Amino acid sequence: MKRSIIAILCFLFFTFNAxxxxxxxxxxxxxxxxxxxxxxxxxxxACDILEEIGASDFIVGYPDYATKPNSKAINIxxxxxxxxxxxVSLKPDLVxxxxxxxxRYNIKALKALGINLFVFEPNNIGDIVRxxxxxxxxxxxxxxxxxxIHTFYQDLNKLHCIKQKPTVAFVVxxxxxxxxxxxxxxxxxxxxxxxxxIIGRDGWPQVTSEYLINKNPQYLIVNxxxxxxxxxxxxxxxxxxxxxxxxxxxxxxxxxxxxSIIKGxxxxxxxxxxxxxxxxxx
Numbered sequence: 001m002k003r004s005i006i007a008i009l010c011f012l013f014f015t016f017n018a019x020x021x022x023x024x025x026x027x028x029x030x031x032x033x034x035x036x037x038x039x040x041x042x043x044x045x046a047c048d049i050l051e052e053i054g055a056s057d058f059i060v061g062y063p064d065y066a067t068k069p070n071s072k073a074i075n076i077x078x079x080x081x082x083x084x085x086x087x088v089s090l091k092p093d094l095v096x097x098x099x100x101x102x103x104r105y106n107i108k109a110l111k112a113l114g115i116n117l118f119v120f121e122p123n124n125i126g127d128i129v130r131x132x133x134x135x136x137x138x139x140x141x142x143x144x145x146x147x148x149i150h151t152f153y154q155d156l157n158k159l160h161c162i163k164q165k166p167t168v169a170f171v172v173x174x175x176x177x178x179x180x181x182x183x184x185x186x187x188x189x190x191x192x193x194x195x196x197x198i199i200g201r202d203g204w205p206q207v208t209s210e211y212l213i214n215k216n217p218q219y220l221i222v223n224x225x226x227x228x229x230x231x232x233x234x235x236x237x238x239x240x241x242x243x244x245x246x247x248x249x250x251x252x253x254x255x256x257x258x259x260s261i262i263k264g265x266x267x268x269x270x271x272x273x274x275x276x277x278x279x280x281x282x
Contacts, residue, residue, distance in 0.1 A: 021033050021034045023138065024134075025118045025119045025120070026118075026119055026121040027099060027119045029119060031094075031116055032116050033094065033138045036093040036138050036139065037093055038090070039059055039060065039093065039139075040060060040061035040062075040076060041059055041061065041062050041066070041096045042096065044063060044064075044256060045257045045258045046098075047059065047067070048066070048260055049131060049258045050135055051069060052132070052259045053132055053136050053141045054141050054144040055136075055139035056069035057069075059073050060072065060092055061073060061076040061092065063078065064077065064078040065078075074086065082105075084107070084110065088110070088115070092115060093116065094118055094138065097118070099121035102117065118138075122185055122257040123183060123188070125185070125188055128259065128261065129149055131257075132145045132148060133149070151259075152259045152262060155266075156262065159192070159193070159194070159266070160273035162194025162195070162269070162272050164276050165272075166196070166217075166219055166272055166275075167195070167196050167197075167219075168195045168197060168198065168218065168219045168220070169198055169215060170186050170187070170197065170199075170221045171220055171223065172223060172251070173223075174226050176206045177208065177209065178204050178205070178206050179199050179204070179205060180204065181197075182197060182202055184202075184204065185257045185261075187199070189261055189265050192265055193269040194273070195268060195272055199215070212240075213236075219240075219246070219247050220246045221246075221247045221249060222246055222248050223249070224249055230246070
């Protein structure tokens, strides 16, 4: 029996029940998405995905570090200090909220008012694709989400094949030193780019210079915004930078789990290719 892609998505991601249309968010919660016309987004990456599938017109509230999605959308503050009263005043049908914010900050006011929350937590490339599919369903932009996904996979298929995968550690912060662990979307992006994350821990562990030197990755990948601070890290400077083993990259190109991550993946993939004398896969 033939099933269309849309039918399969319906089966996988949402269901009808006595209370309307529902969908599973990224932590498995059931969310009512019936008649969603306005969305407050507390994640810049989620804003990116909605824009990438042509649904930015649904956004009525957006966070710092996200591009203003449309002329009517209101900025609702910075990560971790969102203006709850302002969010409530926008009367959104749905709030897309990062898992970190959902778990650690006071959002009882939103729940008490019956505002639907979609917890956003993509951990790898596959999760980014699934969230694009879900957002397409929520906003009735299914065709547009399919097109964006197709383009994303086309870009992935153009990557160089890296035969000798370099070991790397991705430094996301320097005071203290915080790195991307094995189970993060950044680690997955490194793998897709052709590298191998050498950090043998999950999450976003805090480490020391000595830890990184002992791990001895072939390359340190560092947020370019931290370059001045990095140049003050004497131990890392001597061990990695002076040996041309540091790659600075614009954090916005790889630290956001949206389709724009392909830009960061391309930069790393090209760097690994140019420095490892590999062939191109077809």
